[in-house]
Structure formats: C-alpha cells, structure tokens
Amino acid sequence: MRSILLTIAYEGGAYAGWQVQPGQRTIQGELEQALLRITGETIRVIGSGRTDAGVHALGQVAGFRTSSPMESDVFQRALNAELPDDIAVVSAAEAVADFHPIRDSESKRYRYQIDDGPVRDVFARRYAWHCRHGLDEAAMAAGAVHLLGRHDFSSFETAGAERPDSIRTVSDISVIRGGNGASSRITIEVEADGFLYNMVRAIVGTLVEVGRGAQSPDWVRQVLEACDRSQAGPTAPPQGLFLLWVKYPDAIYANR
Amino acid sequence: MRSILLTIAYEGGAYAGWQVQPGQRTIQGELEQALLRITGETIRVIGSGRTDAGVHALGQVAGFRTSSPMESDVFQRALNAELPDDIAVVSAAEAVADFHPIRDSESKRYRYQIDDGPVRDVFARRYAWHCRHGLDEAAMAAGAVHLLGRHDFSSFETAGAERPDSIRTVSDISVIRGGNGASSRITIEVEADGFLYNMVRAIVGTLVEVGRGAQSPDWVRQVLEACDRSQAGPTAPPQGLFLLWVKYPDAIYANR
Numbered sequence: 001m002r003s004i005l006l007t008i009a010y011e012g013g014a015y016a017g018w019q020v021q022p023g024q025r026t027i028q029g030e031l032e033q034a035l036l037r038i039t040g041e042t043i044r045v046i047g048s049g050r051t052d053a054g055v056h057a058l059g060q061v062a063g064f065r066t067s068s069p070m071e072s073d074v075f076q077r078a079l080n081a082e083l084p085d086d087i088a089v090v091s092a093a094e095a096v097a098d099f100h101p102i103r104d105s106e107s108k109r110y111r112y113q114i115d116d117g118p119v120r121d122v123f124a125r126r127y128a129w130h131c132r133h134g135l136d137e138a139a140m141a142a143g144a145v146h147l148l149g150r151h152d153f154s155s156f157e158t159a160g161a162e163r164p165d166s167i168r169t170v171s172d173i174s175v176i177r178g179g180n181g182a183s184s185r186i187t188i189e190v191e192a193d194g195f196l197y198n199m200v201r202a203i204v205g206t207l208v209e210v211g212r213g214a215q216s217p218d219w220v221r222q223v224l225e226a227c228d229r230s231q232a233g234p235t236a237p238p239q240g241l242f243l244l245w246v247k248y249p250d251a252i253y254a255n256r
Numbered sequence: 257m258r259s260i261l262l263t264i265a266y267e268g269g270a271y272a273g274w275q276v277q278p279g280q281r282t283i284q285g286e287l288e289q290a291l292l293r294i295t296g297e298t299i300r301v302i303g304s305g306r307t308d309a310g311v312h313a314l315g316q317v318a319g320f321r322t323s324s325p326m327e328s329d330v331f332q333r334a335l336n337a338e339l340p341d342d343i344a345v346v347s348a349a350e351a352v353a354d355f356h357p358i359r360d361s362e363s364k365r366y367r368y369q370i371d372d373g374p375v376r377d378v379f380a381r382r383y384a385w386h387c388r389h390g391l392d393e394a395a396m397a398a399g400a401v402h403l404l405g406r407h408d409f410s411s412f413e414t415a416g417a418e419r420p421d422s423i424r425t426v427s428d429i430s431v432i433r434g435g436n437g438a439s440s441r442i443t444i445e446v447e448a449d450g451f452l453y454n455m456v457r458a459i460v461g462t463l464v465e466v467g468r469g470a471q472s473p474d475w476v477r478q479v480l481e482a483c484d485r486s487q488a489g490p491t492a493p494p495q496g497l498f499l500l501w502v503k504y505p506d507a508i509y510a511n512r
Binding site: 087120 | 375376
C-alpha cells in the first residue's frame, strides 16, 4: 500500500470539527467520502491532530493509504474537484509507507486573530474574536513570554482528552497588532512540539485578561505554575483559531 | 424632522441586495426594522445606490429622517445592538434637513477582488472571484486605462435600470496584484462620479478576457466605443465586489 500526505486548508465554520462523528459534517468525513468516490476504496484519513468545531486550517496535514496507482498531483486535483468549496487540498505528496501524521509530527504553529475595534468588522466575524475592550497588546506580549520553553501546561488544557502527560515545549509565541492592515487586529501565534486540548484557546483567553487590564503580565507565570485549569482565563471562541502548519522530518517523504 | 447620515459596512452574501423586496432579507429592510424597534417610527432608509445580491460594502452611505431626539452616536450604538452580525454602522452623523443620499453624492469607489491561484483559497471564496486562468495583470491594467475619463459606458451597462444617460466620468482605475499579502490576489478599483447598473462587474468581466489572453488591451477601447453591451465581457460574479466609499460635499453635514 502507498502512503499519501495531504496538506489541507479549510474554513471550519460549517463543520463539527476534524473527526468523523455520526450524523455530522466533518473535515475527515468529507475527505473520506471524496476518496471513496475517486478510488472506490474505503479509506481512513488520519490527521496530524483534531481541530474543534469552527476552527480553521491553512496547513493541516493528513495521511492515507491506498492501492490506487494515481499520482499524488492527480489525487490533489481529483480531491479538489470532489470536495466542498470550504475545503481545499493545497498539496499532495508521496510519503514513506509507514508515515503516521500524529506520531511523526515534530512541531506545529497556530494563529489566533482578535478584533478589538469599537465597531465589529463584518468581514472578520468568521475569522476573529471580537473583544470590545481595546486591548493592551504590549501587556499581552509581556505575559506571553512566560510561556516560552518547556513547561507543564496543565493550566491550559481542557479536561477530556487523554494524553500521557501535559509537558510541552513552546518554541515561539508572538502578539502583534496591525496584521492584515487593520489597526484593530491583534494576531497571536504559538509554535510548539505539540499542543494539549484547547491549549491555544486557553492561552488566548488568559492573555486577553491581561490585555484588558484585569490581570498583570506576571499573572500568566502564576497561572502556568499553578498547573490548574481553573486559574487561567476562559477558552477563546473557535472562529479566531487557524492551524498554520505541521512540520515533519524530511525522511517521511518518499522519492526525495 | 432631522436627517441622519449612516456609513454602513455589510457582508452581502446572506442578502438579496440593498433594496427592500417582499419576502426577502435585504440590507435596507434590516436597517428599517432596526430603526422601527429603536424609535417606534416607520422610517424609510435611502441608500446612495442599490447594491445587488451578494455584493459587499465597506462604506455604503444611507440617510433617514426622524423626529427622535437621539444623538447620532447613540443611534449608531443602538443600531449595532439591533442589527445582525453581518451589517455594522461604522459611523452616524447629523446631516442637513434636505440631505438626499443619491442626489447629493459626488463620487464613489468600488473594489473587485479576483483570486487566480491554481487551488481555490477557501478563505477568499466569499470575497473574490476564483479565475483559474493565471491572469496577466499588466495586460489588464493596460486595457483599463482606456476607460479613464468621460465616456458613454453603454457597453458596460446591464439593461433594466432606467437612467437618463450612460455618460460617466471614471477618475481612477487600478489593477494591482498581491493585495492582502497573497500573490494570487488581483484587486481592481474603479472610482467615478456615478456608476451604471452592473458597470464595475461588466468592466471586470471584460478585463479578465484581456488577462487570460483572449483579447488584447486595445480591445477594451473598441468595446467602449461600440456602446453595445454584447461587445463586452461577461458580468463578473457579485461576491468579489465591495462598495468602498461614497463622497459628499461638506455642506451636507450639519454642525460643521
């Protein structure tokens, strides 16, 4: 069996998330149905990780096995012809036979968009969290630096997922105002070797507490050290979150 | 009776256009219903011009008369609390009593967005026309300059609207690749003292014929001179079109 790696963009608003669920539209479900129509095979598509209902992706990665002889670029075009308008295969590549999208991933980067203008931006409401506070992005950035490095991120993990531990390494975190040419846009990006359930949204909800002046930047360090989800801010809503990319070692690509 | 001028942004995808139509959701209808709830008055809202189903606005202008004593900024906040998420009042101002949004307008500017990447941009599909051709934007710009100045634009007017003449003055037209940080984004902007029905969409459909190499830039001049709609390109789809702003003389504002 061959192994194909897909890089996928989607607007998550119409979906109950990545993972197949009975009676619900999901990204994984749409991909598997499209592959069934193309190959006649019942194929399981495995993502690098689940994204929740309403969360978007610019570069989610998924893999599947097939006995089809179709070239990867033909797979890409056939999938884009079959998939709904809000899911697109950005690229497709031949992977080594034992490629596994979860096990092999080295790091990921997420973006979260906030709109803090006094009047809602009607074009951002699907892609940003509208906070009316007028946030202090410098204070948010000062709070965010406490999260850099290797830590137990239990305070930023929603219960429910079963992961063996909650130690992760955040290699980059940034808070920038003015992306997309809009002075009311705040963009937060977080890069790590892995993420706990709802981790980015809990980090964003916590930084917004700092941005609106309810807490000091140093409070973020206290929240982190508490290892207690109830100490952190609320979980930010899904529509502001984008999975930007997932990094794999070169060795997972065939023919390179 | 006082006269209030509203500047309005909307995402047009969910609406049958600006103008009230029985049994349909329209921008004008939503504004009038919100004003009825706020003032108790049955108020007619007049726009600077109609926008079609699916067309967006960043700065549509509308006016209405009221006997309410409410300050204009209170009107803005009350309307934003009542309006659906895809319509926002960006500003509200007191106008002179006889302000008329159509008669008094001096000029308008529209933007049209095209995405010509090989794979559709899932986040642009509501806000751009996806042309798979790989367009030559320099040829499009060379064609566009023929439209600058005062001309009879009959070739770019969809039949149906009753306007006394089809002479308009285009004061600016631009074709630029790379807006929004995307190399596959082409942005066309047109500014004029007034626009005929579907004029921008007919201009864009014509320029795309040039961009994909089916016609030369000089053909745009021939189309213009023909004064015959059948000579021009097709009407571009609505979701790429944005009304950017409408300009009025200072004299229409009260208290300035």
